[in-house]
Amino acid sequence: MEIMLWLLPTTGLLxxxxxxAFFWATRRGQFDxxxxxxxxxxxxxxSETRER
Amino acid sequence: xxxxxxxxxxxIEDMHCAACSSKVRSALGELPGIGTLRFNPVRRQVLxxxxxxxxxxxxxxxxxRAGFHPAITSAGTDTSPEVQVLLRRLGVSALGMxxxxxxxxxxxxxxxxxxxxAWRRVLEYSALIFTIPVLTYSAVPFFVSxxxxxxxxxxxxxxxxxxxxxxxxxxxxxxKGSGEVYFDAVTMFTFLMLLSRYLDRRMQNRLRFEDSLLAxxxxxxxxxxxxxxxxxPLADVRPGDRLWVPEGAMLPVDGILVSASATLExxxxxxxxxxxxxSMGDAVHAGTFTRGGAIIIDALSGSADSRxxxxxxxANAALSGKHRLSVLADRxxxxxxxxxxxxxxxxxxxxxxxxPTRALTATLAVLVVSCPCALALATPTALHAALxxxxxxxxxxxxxxxxxxxAGIRHVRFDxxxxxxxxxxxxxxxxxxxxLPDTWLQGAxxxxxxxxxxxxxxxxxxLSPLVADTVEVVAGQGVRGRVEGHDVRIGSPAFCNHRxxxxxNEAKVVCLTVDGNPAARFHLxxxxxxxxSATVQSLRAQDIDVAMLSxxxxxxxARVAGLLDIEWLAAQSPEAKIRAFADPExxxxxxxxxxxxxxxxxxxxxxxxxxTTDLVKSRSDVVLLTSRLSALxxxxxxxxxxxxxxxxxxxWAAGYNLVAIPLAFTGLAPPWAAAVGMSVSSLIVLLNATxxxxxxxxxxxxxxxx
Numbered sequence: 001m002e003i004m005l006w007l008l009p010t011t012g013l014l015x016x017x018x019x020x021a022f023f024w025a026t027r028r029g030q031f032d033x034x035x036x037x038x039x040x041x042x043x044x045x046x047s048e049t050r051e052r
Numbered sequence: 053x054x055x056x057x058x059x060x061x062x063x064i065e066d067m068h069c070a071a072c073s074s075k076v077r078s079a080l081g082e083l084p085g086i087g088t089l090r091f092n093p094v095r096r097q098v099l100x101x102x103x104x105x106x107x108x109x110x111x112x113x114x115x116x117r118a119g120f121h122p123a124i125t126s127a128g129t130d131t132s133p134e135v136q137v138l139l140r141r142l143g144v145s146a147l148g149m150x151x152x153x154x155x156x157x158x159x160x161x162x163x164x165x166x167x168x169x170a171w172r173r174v175l176e177y178s179a180l181i182f183t184i185p186v187l188t189y190s191a192v193p194f195f196v197s198x199x200x201x202x203x204x205x206x207x208x209x210x211x212x213x214x215x216x217x218x219x220x221x222x223x224x225x226x227x228k229g230s231g232e233v234y235f236d237a238v239t240m241f242t243f244l245m246l247l248s249r250y251l252d253r254r255m256q257n258r259l260r261f262e263d264s265l266l267a268x269x270x271x272x273x274x275x276x277x278x279x280x281x282x283x284x285p286l287a288d289v290r291p292g293d294r295l296w297v298p299e300g301a302m303l304p305v306d307g308i309l310v311s312a313s314a315t316l317e318x319x320x321x322x323x324x325x326x327x328x329x330x331s332m333g334d335a336v337h338a339g340t341f342t343r344g345g346a347i348i349i350d351a352l353s354g355s356a357d358s359r360x361x362x363x364x365x366x367a368n369a370a371l372s373g374k375h376r377l378s379v380l381a382d383r384x385x386x387x388x389x390x391x392x393x394x395x396x397x398x399x400x401x402x403x404x405x406x407x408p409t410r411a412l413t414a415t416l417a418v419l420v421v422s423c424p425c426a427l428a429l430a431t432p433t434a435l436h437a438a439l440x441x442x443x444x445x446x447x448x449x450x451x452x453x454x455x456x457x458x459a460g461i462r463h464v465r466f467d468x469x470x471x472x473x474x475x476x477x478x479x480x481x482x483x484x485x486x487x488l489p490d491t492w493l494q495g496a497x498x499x500x501x502x503x504x505x506x507x508x509x510x511x512x513x514x515l516s517p518l519v520a521d522t523v524e525v526v527a528g529q530g531v532r533g534r535v536e537g538h539d540v541r542i543g544s545p546a547f548c549n550h551r552x553x554x555x556x557n558e559a560k561v562v563c564l565t566v567d568g569n570p571a572a573r574f575h576l577x578x579x580x581x582x583x584x585s586a587t588v589q590s591l592r593a594q595d596i597d598v599a600m601l602s603x604x605x606x607x608x609x610a611r612v613a614g615l616l617d618i619e620w621l622a623a624q625s626p627e628a629k630i631r632a633f634a635d636p637e638x639x640x641x642x643x644x645x646x647x648x649x650x651x652x653x654x655x656x657x658x659x660x661x662x663x664t665t666d667l668v669k670s671r672s673d674v675v676l677l678t679s680r681l682s683a684l685x686x687x688x689x690x691x692x693x694x695x696x697x698x699x700x701x702x703x704w705a706a707g708y709n710l711v712a713i714p715l716a717f718t719g720l721a722p723p724w725a726a727a728v729g730m731s732v733s734s735l736i737v738l739l740n741a742t743x744x745x746x747x748x749x750x751x752x753x754x755x756x757x758x
Contacts, residue, residue: 008178022143026136
């Protein structure tokens with residue numbers, strides 16, 4: 001059971017990293033448009049590259 | 053993102069199969085400048101790339117011509133910082149909730165299989181640590197809103213109370229090392245409330261509107277002082293000043309025309325598309341556009357006291373009054389929260405007298421059991437489900453309060469032009485007066501009308517144009533040019549040397565002259581919307597009183613009212629429309645012009661049509677995202693269903709508390725029973741609300757019946 005004393009802080013650390021990654025993703029605007037990109041695979045036109 | 057390309061998402065509920073999508077594809081393909089189309093058959097949506105010049109309203113009309121029922125789901129993307137912060141709070145609460153649940157499952161297992169005191173305390177402290185960020189970061193908006201005294205008792209009060217009480221009790225129990233902890237409930241509840249709030253915001257923010265009438269006036273004006281032009285700020289214009297207004301600009305103040313003549317577009321004030329000819333000495337109004345070249349006027353008002361500004365302030369005054377009306381949920385919270393606090397206090401006093409050792413536990417038990425979760429969820433979940441359903445039906449609702457008012461609508465008042473009728477005129481009759489073939493005449497007319505900005509010119513876009521050169525546009529009169537070697541003129545009878553036979557109808561007749569000889573006439577009119585009649589009948593069948601209030605003349609009104617068989621009032625000024633309301637609170641007003649603004653804001657519920665300006669949309673409770681008027685029937689049906697569900701949920705929450713609180717008061721409810729009761733009551737409320745997602749739409753029934 002003593003392994004818990006290691007596991008619990010490790011969970012906390014990983015959660016902290018996850019929160020930081022999530023904040024970074026929102027700042028980059030990755031959640032701004034959730035509908036559009038699902039359709040990109042159906043788009044035949046590969047010539048234009050979309051950048052934002 | 054490509055410059056100059058807008059992506060609009062359109063939901064087409066009756067697009068069931070591949071054949072349907074190919075019909076929609078070919079219909080949209082006919083529009084000029086249309087870009088990529090992407091279909092999602094599962095969600096019955098199509099994403100359309102189109103240039104800004106092609107309005108989303110035009111897309112909708114094109115799909116409707118193909119026989120479908122489309123609705124705009126989103127235009128553009130949502131990047132407001134406020135929503136981003138909300139998303140971060142949501143993310144933190146989600147991650148926090150997962151960790152707390154993991155620890156809590158170990159604690160549940162410990163309850164059944166046994167667990168040493170020391171390990172139990174370690175786990176409780178871990179849950180506490182993971183809950184703290186959720187409480188201090190994610191749940192902040194609820195506390196801020198609950199503590200904001202200006203807002204009084206709102207739905208955020210029980211939410212904040214639920215989170216606050218459950219956390220405080222658990223915190224005390226963790227420090228004491230005995231008693232139940234509810235960190236899992238705290239984090240999950242916060243997460244669910246934030247999730248519903250985030251989804252709401254995403255939906256509302258998709259469409260943003262320019263919302264100040266006065267902001268659309270020019271910032272500076274050109275004054276004529278001793279015949280020299282001086283630029284000065286709009287605010288400095290005083291009555292008596294002489295102003296020079298360029299072609300195509302908006303008049304900033306009311307005044308008297310000094311120039312010999314002027315052509316004015318007054319659509320924003322009167323809602324009527326036809327241009328008005330004014331001559332020297334006539335009154336002109338702020339908010340109208342000059343179309344026949346630059347003009348000079350003498351100001352009769354400053355910018356802040358023009359008729360335009362008065363319409364704006366009338367609209368504003370009504371809006372601020374409307375938002376004070378509290379919604380059902382807030383009223384329920386106002387009664388519920390003080391009652392619970394009083395009962396908890398009573399329990400404390402009761403046990404202090406009879407058995408002081410149980411006082412704290414019993415007081416906390418009352419607070420936890422009565423956990424306002426079910427009550428806090430009762431109305432927001434129903435509202436949210438109803439708003440989602442309405443969005444799918446092509447109706448954007450700006451706030452939940454108006455949904456409650458919509459459920460009690462007894463009167464419906466329509467504007468005429470652009471609301472009951474199509475906003476754009478169409479050619480209803482063509483008269484060939486010479487020997488040239490019809491197709492050539494129509495092609496020549498379409499070729500010249502491409503150059504005109506006159507509202508009537510838009511009726512010609514459906515014809516296939518020939519090629520015209522040396523084109524000259526004479527503002528307010530017509531267009532002349534050469535088509536395949538012939539001199540062609542199109543425009544008013546006077547401009548084309550046509551004999552005018554019927555003075556009253558002249559405004560609606562467009563004449564065509566080829567090489568100086570009268571060649572053809574086009575009779576234009578705005579048609580009644582295809583589903584207007586069925587909508588009016590259906591409203592009347594629901595015992596709702598329907599009437600039309602128009603700024604147009606009696607003759608035009610009588611024609612439209614005759615087709616629809618409804619009562620009407622003609623020549624109504626913006627101010628008069630308000631006076632025509634029998635009972636504003638239970639009136640639904642449907643309009644599209646700036647002249648409708650006072651009426652829209654004074655009505656209990658106001659609806660703006662798809663084709664109107666952002667300004668009007670921003671002042672309306674409801675925006676129809678489809679050009680079908682029958683969407684109003686959906687609005688009424690869904691709002692009534694949501695009112696029913698809200699009451700069911702409130703009764704359920706109250707009933708649950710009537711049983712649970714006495715048990716907690718007497719100390720009979722064990723902690724596990726309280727926990728089960730809390731989750732089950734919340735779950736039932738949630739499931740009941742989801743029924744709203746499946747309310748059938750009366751407008752689709754209407755389509756089948758015909």
